[in-house]
Amino acid sequence: MLAEPSKWDEFLAGFELFRDPLLCALIAGGVLGFLSVYVVLRRMVFVSAAVAQSAGLGVALAFYASIHLGMHVEPVVGATLMALAATLLLMTEPTKLRLTRESLLGLAYALAGGAAVLVGDRIAQEAHDIQGILFGTAVLVTPEQLHTVAIAGAVVMVLHLWWYRGITFASFDRIGALVQGLPVRLLDGALMVSIGVMVGVCARALGALPVFAFSTLSAIAALMLELRLPWTFFVATLAGAISGVGGYLFAYFFDFPVGGSQTVLAGVLVAVAMGLRSLMGLFQRAR
């Protein structure tokens, strides 16, 4: 009698199938991990949630347009456009409207979530896709999705490494940067559009939940280690990539949903970083 092939053998045999989702998770996790340092340090954690939720609405609207209006709109285009619209709304100076930033976040999050439910009700045949967007079921990623994530990720990373000094200065001392003549609005806009585009394209490919996790928990893990700022960016990138790829593999080998596994692994990395920080503290005291 032949022995049943192990999960690992199955994985290697079908690697062609898994290569694209793994690559997609690696790129999305890495780039969103890099951006997460800005998201966390600028206290925009729920910006990421609201933008991801809006991306979900964008996908629902794209399906609705195809089914009921006969207009073919790629779901990734819908996700990116809605994510960008939410980003632009959140870039509005809230004091001009006599509101707080939290109010705008609440508005974007609740409106996008509610509208996604309404639109989803009218496109029952695509309900599974909507669920996938919101909670992450990235078992398979189409080549188009991978290309979109790869191109957007490459553009964002090149821009951010090139403009690193300007974006960090403008992000963490806005007035100082303004007085020294830096184009603060452009730099701020570049950061927000980067977040909007990456959240939009990644939410379509992987789902909003893991995208939210990559764009927040990666930086939290890195900040725990109290490294220099450039190293914090590097470790956050690494943590995001590990969460993406590791979560996918964990989901495959233990038969769990992918999005949930990636999210939980990102949380586990935060716990590991906390443990490392405690160990480093003990070591320093012992010296």
Added chain:
Amino acid sequence: MKTGDVQEPQAFEHEVPPTFTPGEPLLTCEKLVIGYNDKPMLPPIDMVIRRGQFVAVVGRNGSGKSTWFKTLLGMIQPVSGSITRASPDMRSAYVPQTSAIDSLLPIRARELASWGRLRGWSFLWPFSRKVDRDAVEKALETSGARAIAPRPYRELSEGQKQRTLLARLIATEADLVLLDEPTAAMDAVAERETMQRLCALARKRGLGVVVVVHDLEVAAEHADILFFVDRETSAFVVGDAKTVFCHPAFRRQYGDEYCHKAPEGPHRGPDAR
């Protein structure tokens, strides 16, 4: 060596030259009306900030100091009037309160000081040039922050943070420097030391230094000229400590005590008496 073992520098540039004559005008406000949404906050302001001059801005909370400050920085458009700079490429720098730099930000003092070298679109060159690195090291030395340069900014004392921000300021090579309550949260010794450093910077490097301060005695002791801003009485008073402290609008807010104690004439530096 542990970070806690870092030795404080002993020698730094803080001695104030005994004689001083203000230089050319750096910034001139003519009939400048400040306010929001075209609503004037104060009467028209006429004043000049000169090279080498140390200016203290005083006034109560909500008096219009911040609005005036932001207008000078170009963050708010004036309602009317003009602000003329000595030259279009004149460099300005701003030093925030030490608490304005987020305590979560894992940045070293040296890196924070290096932001002083960024100007305009210079960030498009992604690496710092040797000339910039040398300027930052020199600025750290001058401000007495060299020993603390490798340490995380958030772990520094208030005085050390201020020295780091001064290093950033020196690294900018600015002509006009604006500081928002640089001595807030400092003890009396650190406050005095910071004001002496600023005074020395103004004199030795010929900078125009404008400082918002709440401690009136410190302002009177160090500043060449004081600006008193008061929205309630629509007052903008310019002059030496005696002139400002004895002005009716000032006395209405702070009482007569400061008028009696105020020194006569412009400041000549704390070491020059």
